[in-house]
Amino acid sequence: MTGTTATDAGTTAGTTLPPEAAAANAAAGAAGGGLDPYALIHGAFRWQVPERLSIAELCCGRWARETPEAPAILFDSDSDCRAQYSFGQLQRAANRLSNALKRLGVQAGDRVALVLPQRFETAAAHIALNQLGAVAMPLSMLFGPDALEYRLKDSEASVAIVEAGALEAVRGVRGQCPALRHVLVVGAAAPGEGESGWMAALQAEDARFTARDNAADDPAVLIYTSGTTGAPKGALIPQRALLGNLTGFIASQNWFGFDPNNPTARSEAVFWTPADWAWTGGLMDGLLPSLCFGRPILGYQGRFAPEKALELMARYRVTHTFLFPTALKAMMKACPHPRERHALHLQAIMSAGEAVGDAVFDWVGRELGVTVNEMFGQTEINYVVGNCARLWPARPGSMGRAYPGHRVAVIDDEGRVCPPGQVGEVAVHRRDVHGDLDPIFFLGYWRNEAATAAKFTGDPMDSWCRTGDLARADADGYLWYEGRSDDQFKVAGYRIGPGEIENCLVKHEAVANAAVVPKPDAERGALVKAFVVLAPGRQPSAALTSELQAFVRERLAPYEYPKEIEFLDSLPMTTTGKLQRRVLRQLEADRAAGRST
Structure with missing residues (x-):
């Protein structure tokens, strides 16, 4: 308009x-x-697009002033716990959290990890961080320790807000993340050292907060994508x-x-x-x-x-x-x-x-x-x-x-x-x-x-x-x-970067090298398939296949583990030593089409 x-x-x-x-x-x-x-x-x-712009103001502040009783978040769960929260409640919770995070030393530009599912606290955390000018780094509850550790270390997240269901996974990698100085726990879990509970932290704070005047180009969210090779990349998203x-x-x-x-x-x-x-x-x-x-x-x-x-x-x-x-x-x-x-x-x-x-x-x-x-x-x-x-x-x-x-x-x-x-x-x-x-x-x-x-x-x-x-x-x-045009592919709506899965497989003592490609599947469009070269002295077996699948599932996300593993003596490489995933992708495409290979 x-x-x-x-x-x-x-x-x-x-x-x-x-x-x-x-x-x-x-x-x-x-x-x-x-x-x-x-x-x-x-x-x-x-x-x-104005020069000054705040996601917190657009998504909550103005509505909390104009229609404070209007519903913002409706909540349901598999345990039949249900609730409804208004824009006014969302703003007050965000204000208390902004004050609590400021007390913890969070400043504009700092990265704060959010290991949270779909719930009211997730929305409040995004509004609160945006009011501070801090950068929200959402992480999936499905991430295993390797995936969590890489993102927490690479981003140098100073604080993590973690739902109780993911708390042990975060605790398990915290020792390898020196920048992570505090964990705020959401849900019924007893806080440990360097941790505090969400409810207690918010109840101790004022429900008023003066939000930062963000610029349109100020960073708001850091979301990691999966790379085609090597480590995932963090995409920095502005207001x-x-x-x-x-x-x-x-x-x-x-x-x-x-x-x-x-x-x-x-x-x-x-x-x-x-x-x-x-x-x-x-x-x-x-x-x-x-x-x-x-x-x-x-x-x-x-x-x-x-x-x-x-x-x-x-x-x-x-x-x-x-x-x-x-x-x-x-x-x-x-x-x-x-x-x-x-x-x-x-x-x-x-x-x-x-x-x-x-x-x-x-x-x-x-x-x-x-x-x-x-x-x-x-x-x-x-x-x-x-x-x-x-x-x-x-x-x-x-x-x-x-x-x-x-x-x-x-x-x-x-x-x-x-x-x-x-x-x-x-x-x-x-x-x-x-x-x-x-x-x-x-x-x-x-x-x-x-x-x-x-x-x-x-x-x-x-x-x-x-x-x-x-x-x-x-x-x-x-x-x-x-x-x-590269080697990424999607499985059940999730973008898969083969490099992270391959790196995980190679960490297993039985694996010398690995390549991950999509296998065509009528139900999901594609499945994750791994071609594995075993270390000297190791032999293929059904038990080893299950062990490798569990190894990846425990360290990455469940949707990333290879549903199928095929053992090879060697992987196709270029003369310069680069992996030719396209050869393996074509192999799987030919097999799916019934062509001889």
């Missing part, structure tokens, strides 16, 4: 439909959908990146319920996603955007199960959601006709992580009553491509079109835009179609200037940011995914 500032109450940086697009949308409806308003929407949108996410968020949620000029929809909208709030998908695609628009989000602390997901959506009258394709597939198989058993109120479903596919796409439309809006993005540049069924037609199997405010193209190795139909690398330009800087971009990789520079092609402030994903564009600007 032209002329809207990022801090206007109820609106954020052009997140309402532009007048030109609204007219086009009305015309499209009158014409029976014959008119595509996409070009008008994309062309009319202009970024309006302004939330604004960059919002056009994609409201488009993928069909604008319903997220239009500030529609108070009826606002009172009805409820968001939920099973995506972990420790990942970009849960945090930047769910928690923060929902709060930014003053809408409640459901936090569920428990394992995903198809029937439970449908039960939750019915109980809390969930209107908007983000569901991975694997979750939708599981729901389709477990409950083919969900509306026969559950009173659902869905208005929009966004899906990302892999292709939804025709079968799931059709099932969702037929059985859930909405069209899936597929989306594409990365931690570094999130929510840049996708669909909006309300405003432009989804094409099953397509990644969609560039969301308003983002200039996206398929480019070749020299950085030239490819013609329609030619496969190249998906890239996002620093500047939009009007020449304005796009706020979506990350600040860089934590202490890794070389990796940051390699991500861009051209002048740093007038360049393409390469995603590493291959695609082709059609004549209408829809993108069609063609795979990764």
Whole structure:
């Protein structure tokens, strides 16, 4: 929306439909959908990013002043513990936590680890840290000791806020993390040395706090991505990146319920996603955007199960959601006709992580009553491509079109835009179609200037940011995914970096070398497969396979352990000694296709 500032109450940086697009949308409806308003929407949108910007203010502060009793966090768990928290309660808890963290010496720019699930304290921690100007570093509850230790050491996190279920894992690596001086424990666990309990810490503090005046370019979140080789990289996300996410968020949620000029929809909208709030998908695609628009989000602390997901959506009258394709597939198989058993109120479903596919796409439309809006993005540049069924037609199997405010193209190795139909690398330009800087971009990789520079092609402030994903564009600007240009792959919605798993395997005394690749799988899209070269004197066996799987599962995340291990005498290498994973990937692809190898 032209002329809207990022801090206007109820609106954020052009997140309402532009007048030109609204007219086009009305015309499209009158014409029976014959008119595509996409070009008008994309062309009319202009970024309006102020110099001073605070995620805490956008997501909580303004709502705590204007609608303090409005629900912010709805909570449910597999133990049937349920609660509801208002924006006023969220702000007071965040203020107390800001004071407690300040007392512990946390300052602007300090990294604070959050090893927390979907719960009220997680949201309060993000608001509190942002008010201090500190950097939140969300970590999955599923991380094992190796994964935790690397991230805590590399980031030099000074404090960790840890749910009781992950406390022993953090305690086990704390001795190797010299910068970690204090642990704040959430839940029923007795604090040890250098630790304190959440409730006691907050009860000792004032519920008032004067928030720091953050700049739009100040860092807000540090999220580690998995590297294709070697160690994971920490992507440093600025305050302004939330604004960059919002056009994609409201488009993928069909604008319903997220239009500030529609108070009826606002009172009805409820968001939920099973995506972990420790990942970009849960945090930047769910928690923060929902709060930014003053809408409640459901936090569920428990394992995903198809029937439970449908039960939750019915109980809390969930209107908007983000569901991975694997979750939708599981729901389709477990409950083919969900509306026969559950009173659902869905208005929009966004899906990302892999292709939804025709079968799931059709099932969702037929059985859930909405069209899936597929989306594409990365931690570094999130929510840049996708669909909006309300405003432009989804094409099953397509990644969609560039969301308003983002200039996206398929480019070749020299950085030239490819013609329609030619496969190249998906890239996002620093500047939009009007020449304005796009706020979506990350600040860089934590202490890794070389990796940051390699991500861009051209002048740093007038360049393409390469995603590493291959695609082709059609004549209408829809993108069609063609795979990764590197060795990362996705399993059940999680991005897998083979280097971390390979490094873990090699730590086992029986392993001399290892390579990890995706194995095609009809259910999940891919499984983690490891090719292992054994150390001298060791022999392959079923027992050793189980031992290696357990070894990885205990040290990394459960979704990272290899579901299948194949023992080889040697791995394919280049003449310079580099591992050729593509040879093994092709081997698995040939096997899956029934081709002789």
